[in-house]
Amino acid sequence: MLAEIGLGLAVVVAGLWSGLLLTLTTILHPIYAGQDGRGFATELRLFLPVARRSPTNHVLVSGLVLAPALALVGLRDEPASTEFVLTATGLALTVLGPLLVSRFLAEPNYEVILGWDPAAVPADWRDTRRRYFTLNWLRAALTWIAFGLFLAAAHAHLT
Template sequence: MLAEIGLALSVVCAGLWSGLLLTLTTILHPIYAAQDGAGFAAELRRFLPVARKSPTNYLLVIGLVVAPVIALIGGAPPWLTGTGLALTVIGPLLISSRLAEPNYDVILAWDPAALPDDWRAVRRRYFALNWIRAVITWIAFLLFLAAFWSYL
């Protein structure tokens, strides 16, 4: 029973996080990419403070780490669940905190009227990190789904 609850929560958290990243990468990225530097900086000045403090982010990332641990303690398939857990620690947790967040700080420090020379490289890094986290999370979601399916 503990494994089922942990796996179900893992699937839900990874599915919701995957959806957030799908929206970001396939809807917001094209909008941001079409803008000049000042527009990109202005948009992220509106978006990032809200996104960074969203309780949804905190709850889902905590769920992405805790739920698979609960599933593993309950006897869930270790290879699928453990690999999904490792991916969620790497993507939504470590890449976000160690690479994406510092990049956000750089973007938020910009003056949209006087962008630094490297603004395009920073924007590319922003897009790339989002795609990396998205792909990692999508794989974790599939692993949790497979673990849940195989456990039933």
């Protein structure tokens, strides 16, 4: 029962987080890429504080860790099973992407961006914007792979 609940929640949470990152990378990135330094800095000053405090962000990232962990507890008697291995790999990717990349790479980059005066962005602002885009794509790719792994694990468990 724990495996089914954990896998179901992992699929739902990873699917929701995947959609959020799809929106960020394929809709907001092109908007931000077309802006000059002032526009980029101004937009991120509006977006980042809301995104960082969003309960949705905290609930989904917590769910990305807790749901597959719950599934693994339910699958603990079958550590060599396909669903255990897929779920453990998905969990590792979500810890790596949404947690570690965010905490240790993206958050410091956000601080740099939020520290800019939009009227006088630094000369290397494009490098910081490129890093912002790259880190978002990295987190997105890791989450999308994890989502696929959770789907495959749920399918393997149900068949």
